[in-house]
Amino acid sequence: MTSYLIPNLANACRMMELVAASGSGLTLSQLEQQLQVPRTSAFRILQTLCQQQMLYKEGKKYRVGSSLYKMGLDLLQHHHLHQLAVPVLHKLTISTGLTSHLALPRPDGALIAEVCDSPNPSHLAARPGFLADLHCSAGGKVFLAFNYFDQLATLPGLQHMQARTAQSITDLACLRVELQSVLGRGYAIDDQEYQANVRCIAVPIRNAQGAVVASVGVTGLTSILCKQRLPELVAAVKQAAIEISLACYRPALLAND
Numbered sequence: 001m002t003s004y005l006i007p008n009l010a011n012a013c014r015m016m017e018l019v020a021a022s023g024s025g026l027t028l029s030q031l032e033q034q035l036q037v038p039r040t041s042a043f044r045i046l047q048t049l050c051q052q053q054m055l056y057k058e059g060k061k062y063r064v065g066s067s068l069y070k071m072g073l074d075l076l077q078h079h080h081l082h083q084l085a086v087p088v089l090h091k092l093t094i095s096t097g098l099t100s101h102l103a104l105p106r107p108d109g110a111l112i113a114e115v116c117d118s119p120n121p122s123h124l125a126a127r128p129g130f131l132a133d134l135h136c137s138a139g140g141k142v143f144l145a146f147n148y149f150d151q152l153a154t155l156p157g158l159q160h161m162q163a164r165t166a167q168s169i170t171d172l173a174c175l176r177v178e179l180q181s182v183l184g185r186g187y188a189i190d191d192q193e194y195q196a197n198v199r200c201i202a203v204p205i206r207n208a209q210g211a212v213v214a215s216v217g218v219t220g221l222t223s224i225l226c227k228q229r230l231p232e233l234v235a236a237v238k239q240a241a242i243e244i245s246l247a248c249y250r251p252a253l254l255a256n257d
Contacts, residue, residue, distance in 0.1 A: 005144040011037055012045050012051060016054055016068060022108070025061030080133075081205075081214060082113055085245040088215070092240045093158055096224060098218040100240070103139035103202070105147050105212070106131070110139035118220070126211045133194070135161045135175055136168040138202035139215040141188035144198040145179040146204050150175065157200040188215075188235055192222065199225040201233055203241040207250040216241050 018034055032042045046062055049055040053067035065248075085102045092100040093116045102114040109131035126132055134140035134148075134157040148155050152172060159171040169175050176252050182188045190200040202217030218225070218237055225233065 004159075008041065009046060010050060011041070012033055014247060015045060015049065015062075016064075017044075019055055019062050020064050020068070022107075023080075024156065024159060025058065025063040026170070027060045033063070050117055057226070064131075072132070072253050079149045081248050082151050082245070085205075085214075086116075088200070088240050088243050088247070091116060092216070092218065092236060096218055096236055098220040100216065101126070101139075102141075102244075103132070103137075103215045103217065105143040105214070106157070107148065109134055109157055110137050110143055110215070114212070133162065133164065134158060135162050135170070136190060136193040138188045138190040138200040138217050141182050141190070142202045142212065142215040144175070145182040145188065147185075149179060152179075164194050165192055167191060169193065183203050187238065189230075192248060197222050201225070201230070201237050202221070203234075203237045205241045205244050206249075207245070214244075216244060 014035060015031055017127070018031060028039070028042060028046065031046070032039050035042065037045075041206055046055065046057075050057060050062070050065065053065040055062045055068070056065045057063075082102065089100045089102060092098075097116045097118055097120075100116045101112055103110040104113050105111075110133075112126045112130045112132060115128055132140055134144050134155070140157070144152065144155075144158075150160055152175070152225070158172070158175075160173075161175075162168070163170050169178055187201060187203045190198075190202075192198060198219065199222050200217055200219040201216045204212040205214040205216055207213045217235060218238060
C-alpha cells in the first residue's frame with residue numbers, strides 16, 4: 001500500500017505534528033533536519049501550510065496556525081467530555097457569577113476548550129482555542145502538578161517561562177514549591193499571574209482510573225473573585241469537577257446518587 005502514499009503530503013502532516021509538539025515553534029532548518037527532506041521541499045510545504053493557516057511564521061519559527069486550532073476545536077465539540085461539561089459550566093457560571101472554562105492538558109500549554117461567560121462579561125478569560133502558559137495559569141498549574149511534575153525540567157512549555165505580570169513565577173525551584181501546594185490542596189490559583197487584577201481557580205477533572213484528563217475553573221476580577229470568597233468558590237469548582245467526572249466516566253454512579 002506504500003505505493004499509494006504522497007510523500008509531500010505525509011511530510012506536511014509530520015510537520016504539523018512536530019510544530020504542535022514543540023511548544024515554542026520550529027525553524028525551517030530544524031524541520032528540514034528532523035524530517036530529512038531537501039530544504040527547498042521543506043520550504044514549499046511550509047509556505048503551503050502557512051497559506052492555509054495551518055501554521056504561521058513568527059520571526060524564524062513556525063507555530064500552530066488558526067486553522068489547525070479550529071480543526072482541533074471542531075473535533076473537541078464532538079468529544080464526549082466537552083459535550084457533558086458544557087451544562088456544568090453554565091451551572092457553575094450562574095452559581096458563582098464568574099466566567100467558567102474547561103481546559104485540556106498539553107505539554108506546551110493548557111488548551112482552553114470551552115468558555116462560559118458570566119452575565120456581565122469583562123472579556124478577561126481566554127477564548128476557546130487559546131493555549132495558556134503552564135507556569136502562570138491555574139489550569140496549567142493543575143496539569144503541571146498532577147500530570148507533568150516529574151518532567152518539569154524538560155517540558156516544552158517550561159523552557160521559556162515568560163513573566164506575564166510581576167506576580168508570575170519564572171523560577172523552576174519556586175514553581176516546584178507552588179506545585180507541591182497544588183497537590184496538597186487539590187486546586188490551583190492564578191493570583192494575578194497572567195493578568196493584573198485578575199484571579200483564576202482551577203480544579204482537576206479525573207477519569208475512571210483517577211488520571212487527570214482536564215481542568216475546570218473560574219476567572220474574575222480580584223474585586224469580585226476576592227480572597228474572602230475563596231473557600232466558597234473552591235467548593236463550587238470542586239463540585240463542578242466531580243459532576244463532570246461522574247457524567248463522563250461514571251454515569252451509573254451519577255444515576256444512583
